[in-house]
Amino acid sequence: AQSVSQHNHHVILSEAASLELGCNYSYGGTVNLFWYVQYPGQHLQLLLKYFSGDPLVKGIKGFEAEFIKSKFSFNLRKPSVQWSDTAEYFCAASNFGNEKLTFGTGTRLTIIP
Amino acid sequence: KAGVTQTPRYLIKTRGQQVTLSCSPISGHRSVSWYQQTPGQGLQFLFEYFSETQRNKGNFPGRFSGRQFSNSRSEMNVSTLELGDSALYLCASSLGLAGGPVTQYFGPGTRLLVL
Numbered sequence: 001a002q003s004v005s006q007h008n009h010h011v012i013l014s015e016a017a018s019l020e021l022g023c024n025y026s027y028g029g030t031v032n033l034f035w036y037v038q039y040p041g042q043h044l045q046l047l048l049k050y051f052s053g054d055p056l057v058k059g060i061k062g063f064e065a066e067f068i069k070s071k072f073s074f075n076l077r078k079p080s081v082q083w084s085d086t087a088e089y090f091c092a093a094s095n096f097g098n099e100k101l102t103f104g105t106g107t108r109l110t111i112i113p
Numbered sequence: 114k115a116g117v118t119q120t121p122r123y124l125i126k127t128r129g130q131q132v133t134l135s136c137s138p139i140s141g142h143r144s145v146s147w148y149q150q151t152p153g154q155g156l157q158f159l160f161e162y163f164s165e166t167q168r169n170k171g172n173f174p175g176r177f178s179g180r181q182f183s184n185s186r187s188e189m190n191v192s193t194l195e196l197g198d199s200a201l202y203l204c205a206s207s208l209g210l211a212g213g214p215v216t217q218y219f220g221p222g223t224r225l226l227v228l
Contacts, residue, residue: 032214044203044219051214090156099146099207099215100169103156 002027004093006104013081014112021076021107023065023091030096033074035065038106039087047089050074051096061085086111115140117206117220125226131192134223136204138185144168144209145187146217147179150201159202162187163209191225199227 005024013019025031035047048059055067065076074091091104118137126132138145146169147159161169162181179189185206191198201224205217 034216036219043221046216046218049214049216092156094215096214098169099144099161099163099209099217100158100171101146101148101156101205101217102158103148105155 002093002095002102004091004102004104006089006091006107008107009105010108010110012110012112015083016080019076019078019081019085019109021089021091021109023074023076023104024072025074025091025093026072027093027095027102032094032096033065033067034092034094034101035059035063035074035076036090036092036103037087038090044090047076081109081111083111083113085109117204117218119202119204119220119223121223122221123224123226125228126194127228128194128196130194131190132194132225133188133190134202134204134225136187136189136206136220138187138204138206139218142206142208142218143185144207144215145181145185146205146207147187147189148203148205149173150203150222151199156203159189194227196227199225201225 003026033050036044050067058064090106092101120135144163146161158171165181176192181187201222203222204220207217
């Protein structure tokens with residue numbers, strides 16, 4: 001069965017700390033991978049996506065993610081977090097050409113000023 | 114370009130009633146997907162519509178249904194509401210190009226409370 005796992009449920013960091021959120025997927029076929037962010041009171045926004053090519057993808061607001069096929073992982077990183085990064089982060093996957101997204105359970109990120 | 118819009122934003126219903134939620138996709142987008150978000154189950158795919166036809170379906174009971182109109186706007190309906198249907202219902206739209214990479218953009222959601 002297709003699944004996406006996020007093992008960090010709640011991460012608390014101080015401003016300027018580096019961030020890495022884990023995401024593992026179990027998918028057959030060609031997989032598309034996404035990170036979405038949900039700021040408090042706002043709707044889900046796309047941070048970045050991977051379809052093919054360079055496994056290191058850059059997104060908005062200084063975020064990046066690396067696709068490691070051998071590890072079935074797509075971890076999200078940011079070198080220096082800000083208080084405004086406080087939000088819930090969702091990893092998601094779909095098969096190429098398919099609209100159905102499977103989401104991980106989300107990681108709540110709290111940044112302490 | 115305007116984003117995905119959903120109406121109403123908040124809704125309170127009682128058990129046994131039915132509800133209809135509406136979604137207007139981004140202009141030019143032809144695919145609309147619906148998701149249910151709850152604290153316990155997270156984000157779960159309900160169904161997807163493209164060109165007025167249901168193209169994908171998740172594992173929800175038949176009480177959950179949807180439709181899409183010729184202008185790509187979509188509605189979802191939940192009949193015989195249960196307490197467990199209380200959730201944030203999210204709509205997402207995409208270009209819907211067959212065989213190509215898909216990027217979905219989400220609306221603000223409709224928060225449904227069933228009493």
